[in-house]
Structure formats: structure tokens, C-alpha cells
Amino acid sequence: MPWKEKEVSVSSLLLDPQNPRIPPSSEPLGQRELMEELVLHDKVLELAREIANDGWSPIELLVGLEVDKAVQVLEGNRRLTALKLLHNPENAPPNWEKRFRSVMSAPGAHSPPKKVKIVLAPTRESAAPLIMQKHTRSQVEPWDPLMQARFYRTLANSGMTPDDIAQQYGGKASEIANSLRLDEMYAVA
Numbered sequence: 001m002p003w004k005e006k007e008v009s010v011s012s013l014l015l016d017p018q019n020p021r022i023p024p025s026s027e028p029l030g031q032r033e034l035m036e037e038l039v040l041h042d043k044v045l046e047l048a049r050e051i052a053n054d055g056w057s058p059i060e061l062l063v064g065l066e067v068d069k070a071v072q073v074l075e076g077n078r079r080l081t082a083l084k085l086l087h088n089p090e091n092a093p094p095n096w097e098k099r100f101r102s103v104m105s106a107p108g109a110h111s112p113p114k115k116v117k118i119v120l121a122p123t124r125e126s127a128a129p130l131i132m133q134k135h136t137r138s139q140v141e142p143w144d145p146l147m148q149a150r151f152y153r154t155l156a157n158s159g160m161t162p163d164d165i166a167q168q169y170g171g172k173a174s175e176i177a178n179s180l181r182l183d184e185m186y187a188v189a
Contacts, residue, residue: 001122001123001126002122003119003120003121003122003126004119004120005061005117005118005119005120006117006118006120007115007116007117007118008064008071008115008116008117008118009114009115010080010083010084010087010112010113010114010115010116011084011087011088011114012070012071013062013064013071013072013073013080013116013118014031014067014070014071014072014073015031015034015035015038015072015073015077015080015081016034016072016073016074016077017029017034018124019034019074019077020135021037021038021041021042021077021078022034022037022038023037032091034077034081035081035084035085035091035092035093036093038077038078038081039081039085039092039093039096040093042078043078044078044081044082044085045082045096045099045100045103047078047079047082048082048085048086048100048103049103050170051079051082051083051086051110051112052086052103052104052106052109052110052112053106053108053109053110053170054110054169054170055110056083056110056112056113056116058117060076060079061076061117061118061119062075062076062079062080062116062117062118062119063075063076063118063119063120063121063127063130063131064118064119064120064121065120065121065123065124065127066120071118071120073118074121074124074127074131075127075130075131075134082112083112083113083116085100086100086103086104086112087112087114089101089104108167145179145182146182146183146186148179149179149180149182149183149186150183152165152176152179152180152183153180153183155169156180161173162174162176162177162180
């Protein structure tokens, strides 16, 4: 069976009760309880801040499965929870609603998408190798400081200032300026 890709409303997507991040429970957890578990234990607020500060990344697709005419997200439950709570902070666990509201009220906050691309797996089993690979292997090697400085240099060479780079791509202008100085020092050496 082929994998399909489609755009789906964030509000219609369901969290996966079989997500390994969710501890076993004697009773099945509902969607709000699943969100609460992720918020309390898996840094969803920090992720929501990143989405609000930097915007939604179109290269981070969610992986889902159609279950009883609904789409359950097998991969990307933290991201989905962050999106849901950015749209509806009133669904956050007790004492968290104000925190999620403040994320969207921060100056320059990006509006989270109402729809996201999702890749639909034909079966849960066919999605397992992809999910396992993403969570147990390091597929993307982080840049060392000099590589990051070179990346900032290409942006600066196109006419962007550290403030422009920080505003458009995230990060702090002072750290970007330090990276650009590192790149200059390396070039001189």
C-alpha cells in the first residue's frame, strides 16, 4: 500500500494513545489527558515557543494513520500538541493556559498554521521503522560553531545584518554577530 500525503486541519488530528512518551495507564487516556502528559513531561511549551518565534518548519512532516475516518498522529505528537495549544490555550493543563497565551502574545510571534502536511502510513507497522530511525539514530549532525558562522556569513554577504538574521531565522543578534566575528578571525588565520 502506498503512503499518501495530504494537508489536514490541526484541530482534526488526534494524538496517538500508543505514543511511547505516554506512560502506561490502567484506563485509556483521552486527547486532553494525552496533551497534559506531553506538556508536563516533554517540553511542549519550549517547542511552542520555537514555533511562535521561528515559524512552522515545512520540512518536519507529521506521520499519521487513518483510524475510523480520523487521522491519528504516530510521529509528531509533541509538535501537534504545541500547535493545538497555540491555537487553543484553554485546552492546556491547569496552570499552563497563561503560559501558552503569553507565547502567542509575544512581539513578533508567528501565527501557527491551521493546516499541516501529513504523510499517511498504510499501517502502523509500516511507520515503525521510520519512527524508530528518527528517535533512536542521529540522522542530522549538528554544526560546529565554525560551520554555523559560515552559514551566517552567507546570509550577511547577501546584505543581511545580525538583527535581520535573528528576526527572520531566530536566534539572538549578539550571538550571530559573535559568529560572524569568529568567521572573520578564521579567515584571517
